[in-house]
Amino acid sequence: KGETGKSESGKGETSKGETSKGEGDGKTGGGGSSFSALLEKGCSQVENGSAQAGISTLLKAFDRQPTDLDVLTCLAQGYDSIGDRQRALTFYEKALKQSPRHIIALRGAASVSAK
Numbered sequence: 001k002g003e004t005g006k007s008e009s010g011k012g013e014t015s016k017g018e019t020s021k022g023e024g025d026g027k028t029g030g031g032g033s034s035f036s037a038l039l040e041k042g043c044s045q046v047e048n049g050s051a052q053a054g055i056s057t058l059l060k061a062f063d064r065q066p067t068d069l070d071v072l073t074c075l076a077q078g079y080d081s082i083g084d085r086q087r088a089l090t091f092y093e094k095a096l097k098q099s100p101r102h103i104i105a106l107r108g109a110a111s112v113s114a115k
Contacts, residue, residue, distance in 0.1 A: 035061055035065055039074070040053070043058070055082070071096040073105055086096070088108070
């Protein structure tokens with residue numbers, strides 16, 4: 001899932017002249033962890049059944065890069081996992097505004113809407 005969103009959302013880290021890995025990017029708000037570390041940890045927590053912890057981690061990443069497609073879709077999946085369909089749909093819709101053909105966001109939004 002990260003590969004699709006990464007290629008479409010790489011603009012947040014690489015096109016602005018920041019390091020390509022997002023580490024050491026000088027953005028220390030939210031506890032000092034790099035954006036990419038927060039994203040990776042949060043998505044992993046959501047995928048491994050710790051959705052609430054993942055959401056907390058991902059919200060820190062969201063504060064730094066609120067338009068990152070991976071952050072948006074992982075947050076949506078986390079909210080869906082805890083049964084908060086409205087927030088899940090909100091984050092899927094934010095992703096789709098930026099990338100209307102983003103397959104993860106399309107599938108997720110359809111799934112949440114069908115529940």
